[in-house]
């Protein structure tokens with residue numbers, strides 16, 4: 001595992017941008033010290049006082065207080081929801097699939113990964129895997 005120190009952004013440590021997929025969408029990582037094989041795909045951004053969460057192709061952002069107070073919890077449901085976004089899953093704020101009540105991507109309806117979340121992720125991969133030669 002590569003460890004970088006002294007890289008502070010918005011008062012929080014961050015992973016080295018030259019090695020981040022979000023910052024190097026060409027996939028070449030010319031300024032990453034270890035080269036492409038040492039890149040990272042997403043990072044967790046802990047922010048003091050941050051309520052809720054945010055997630056995208058760059059990683060996840062959640063409150064450091066929420067994270068630290070749940071270190072021993074089996075499921076950090078806000079983080080799990082935001083990781084879903086990092087993998088490309090959408091929010092379900094305005095509709096619910098027929099026959100399904102509760103799942104992580106319908107924020108607030110589940111506190112752990114449900115069978116429906118797993119099926120949604122499998123379906124997403126089924127549609128995307130050909131892009132990656134799978």
Ligand SMILES: [Zn+2]
Nearest residue numbers: 081085091107
């Ligand atoms: Zn969301």
